Amino acid sequence: MRHFPLAIVVSAQPASFEAATFKGDVRENLAYVARLGYDGAELAIRDPREIDVDRLARWVEKWGLRVPAIGTGQAWGEEGLSFTDPDPAVRQAAVERVIAHIPVARRFDAVIIIGLLRGVIRPGVSRKQAMGWLVEALQTCANAAAPHRVRLALEPINRYETSLINTVDEGLALIREVDAPNLGLLLDTFHMNIEEPSIEESIRRAGPHIFHFHVADSNRRYPGAGHLDFPRILSVLAETGYDGFLSGEFLPYPDAATAAQRAIEYLRKISG
Numbered sequence: 001m002r003h004f005p006l007a008i009v010v011s012a013q014p015a016s017f018e019a020a021t022f023k024g025d026v027r028e029n030l031a032y033v034a035r036l037g038y039d040g041a042e043l044a045i046r047d048p049r050e051i052d053v054d055r056l057a058r059w060v061e062k063w064g065l066r067v068p069a070i071g072t073g074q075a076w077g078e079e080g081l082s083f084t085d086p087d088p089a090v091r092q093a094a095v096e097r098v099i100a101h102i103p104v105a106r107r108f109d110a111v112i113i114i115g116l117l118r119g120v121i122r123p124g125v126s127r128k129q130a131m132g133w134l135v136e137a138l139q140t141c142a143n144a145a146a147p148h149r150v151r152l153a154l155e156p157i158n159r160y161e162t163s164l165i166n167t168v169d170e171g172l173a174l175i176r177e178v179d180a181p182n183l184g185l186l187l188d189t190f191h192m193n194i195e196e197p198s199i200e201e202s203i204r205r206a207g208p209h210i211f212h213f214h215v216a217d218s219n220r221r222y223p224g225a226g227h228l229d230f231p232r233i234l235s236v237l238a239e240t241g242y243d244g245f246l247s248g249e250f251l252p253y254p255d256a257a258t259a260a261q262r263a264i265e266y267l268r269k270i271s272g
Helices: 026-036 053-062 074-079 088-108 127-148 168-178 189-195 199-209 230-239 256-271
Strands: 006-011 040-044 069-071 111-114 152-154 183-188 210-215 246-248
Touching: 006 026, 006 256, 026 040, 026 053, 026 256, 053 088, 069 088, 088 111, 088 127, 111 127, 111 183, 111 210, 127 152, 127 168, 152 168, 152 210, 168 183, 168 199, 183 189, 183 199, 189 199, 189 210, 199 210, 199 230, 210 230, 230 256, 246 256
Parallel strands: 006 040, 006 246, 040 069, 069 111, 111 152, 152 183, 183 210, 210 246
Antiparallel strands: none
């Protein structure tokens, strides 16, 4: 099986999202995941204008880490920004927030994740209208990112968290509609376990459109704590030619440090 580089989510700002595995002192958390042997840290950043990117980059470099992706979901969770809000000012603010991430993503050679920032279908809004807003926002963001060689990764998320883009097939259809080569998918094993009839077949269909990959077990705990067949899943992922990171986004159970340690021990054992 291919040896995938491993990363884990580290929040750069205070967050209420439970599955942001490491929250709190960013410097200490980066040092800790590096000591555990992780190759990278996926940075969850609510607002890049409120952090010292130069200092963050120095810490990342000091501990020999890479930043494969930047998570934007806290803008939804903490501020309610989304591409599909009925208020055009909120939609515009969400687009501007993603555009503000582009220099940071370029600095770290990271993809920008579009997770719950895409929003949900609000009462009184039709699916057609919400999808229209979503396509328009993604086209604007992808066009702004393209000159900087920055890619966007849209994450299919389970039906209990959003009513928009739950499955890989829906994600692929959206990519075709947006028609931007720098827009791909982030696949997450936790969400796939809920929505996909076959995780492996969905990975095969996504193929070259997979820009990033999240690992969490069936119970959203660290890989190895549930019933997912990770050896099989990762074998199929390798068959697609994906050579990016496996990034742990899971609940900090029993605590973040223990979960991170158990995750890397398990993933190294099965992937070499």
